[in-house]
Amino acid sequence: METVNAEKQFIVTEKREIGYKRLLIAPGRKGFHFLQDLMRILDVPYIDNIVDIGGVRVETRIEHYPPIVRDYYDPPKFYFPEKVRTFCTNSGNAHVVRERYATNRGGDQWYSVNGHAFAPDSKHDNGLVNFAILKTVRFTAPPLASGQAFAENLGLQAALMGGGQPPLMQRVGDFRLGSRSKEASFSGGDLYDFEPTLKSCCPGDISLAIPAKILRAIWKAMKNLDTIVPGVLHPSTIMYYPEIKLYANKPAYQDERFRVKEDIWFAGDGAGTSRGGITGAWASGIRSAEGILDTL
Numbered sequence: 001m002e003t004v005n006a007e008k009q010f011i012v013t014e015k016r017e018i019g020y021k022r023l024l025i026a027p028g029r030k031g032f033h034f035l036q037d038l039m040r041i042l043d044v045p046y047i048d049n050i051v052d053i054g055g056v057r058v059e060t061r062i063e064h065y066p067p068i069v070r071d072y073y074d075p076p077k078f079y080f081p082e083k084v085r086t087f088c089t090n091s092g093n094a095h096v097v098r099e100r101y102a103t104n105r106g107g108d109q110w111y112s113v114n115g116h117a118f119a120p121d122s123k124h125d126n127g128l129v130n131f132a133i134l135k136t137v138r139f140t141a142p143p144l145a146s147g148q149a150f151a152e153n154l155g156l157q158a159a160l161m162g163g164g165q166p167p168l169m170q171r172v173g174d175f176r177l178g179s180r181s182k183e184a185s186f187s188g189g190d191l192y193d194f195e196p197t198l199k200s201c202c203p204g205d206i207s208l209a210i211p212a213k214i215l216r217a218i219w220k221a222m223k224n225l226d227t228i229v230p231g232v233l234h235p236s237t238i239m240y241y242p243e244i245k246l247y248a249n250k251p252a253y254q255d256e257r258f259r260v261k262e263d264i265w266f267a268g269d270g271a272g273t274s275r276g277g278i279t280g281a282w283a284s285g286i287r288s289a290e291g292i293l294d295t296l
């Protein structure tokens with residue numbers, strides 16, 4: 001879908017125009033530039049001051065995180081002070097992956113990490129676990145800075161530091177010594193006890209890339225986590241940076257069913273009605289659908 005004509009009630013796709021009576025738009029996180037453009041076209045007021053950032057993806061051996069992943073496939077999130085939380089845990093046949101984004105201010109590319117897991121399989125299980133640890137940043141003093149632009153700038157900074165190989169990765173052992181990780185920290189030998197799953201990252205010093213306040217909050221949360229799950233701060237544990245969750249600028253909804261215009265509703269991660277999880281995205285879709293049903 002390329003755009004919407006709300007007055008004449010049709011959408012434009014790359015192939016044709018399609019009429020509608022009620023329209024639900026849920027393009028996910030990757031569609032947030034699209035949604036932002038749409039809000040301008042539809043004249044939907046929005047705020048753009050919140051972003052989930054920080055964030056590092058932590059990868060470690062399952063033995064360092066056992067009580068958490070033994071009983072739950074996707075364990076509950078841990079919430080820490082200063083709006084820091086764990087998020088999206090993967091284990092067993094788990095991998096860290098790289099996602100590419102482009103800014104809508106010139107199209108410069110930056111990268112975020114993410115994580116996923118394949119179904120357990122004794123041949124391919126790597127015995128690793130990964131999860132994100134993110135901080136929510138909200139700009140509150142007028143004039144409000146754009147959370148999206150701030151996050152993108154941090155992504156660009158990390159891409160710059162990674163040379164041709166962003167994102168960045170650093171072992172906890174190196175981080176604690178205040179030293180950057182080098183190739184030797186990742187290329188076998190007996191210094192560390194597992195290899196990274198996202199080998200294409202640039203070994204580096206994440207503390208050079210993360211704003212101090214965000215880094216302090218995240219490191220404090222990780223130390224707290226290590227008191228709950230001793231071992232997670234093993235020197236071999238890897239921190240990948242950045243993990244950034246972008247949401248569309250938050251629309252001013254007309255009601256609690258996420259209606260934005262007479263016949264148009266939004267839902268899902270892209271619209272900020274959920275915050276990066278299948279369950280929340282699903283629930284927000286149901287809520288919008290109920291709003292649509294109410295009008296039929």
Ligand SMILES: Cc1cc2nc3c(=O)[nH]c(=O)nc-3n(C[C@H](O)[C@H](O)[C@H](O)COP(=O)(O)OP(=O)(O)OC[C@H]3O[C@@H](n4cnc5c(N)ncnc54)[C@H](O)[C@@H]3O)c2cc1C
Nearest residue numbers: 001026027028029031114115116268269270276277278281
């Ligand atoms: C690697 C990875 C791992 C994840 N792991 C977990 C997990 O373990 N647990 C969990 O709860 N969540 C996880 N998530 C998050 C979860 O996938 C999302 O929260 C959820 O899918 C959001 O649903 P959504 O409907 O908002 O968007 P999406 O599922 O992203 O769906 C949006 C759809 O809209 C389409 N679209 C976008 N723009 C347009 C357009 N202009 N026209 C037409 N179509 C368009 C997209 O192609 C896509 O199909 C993970 C995400 C990723 C990327």
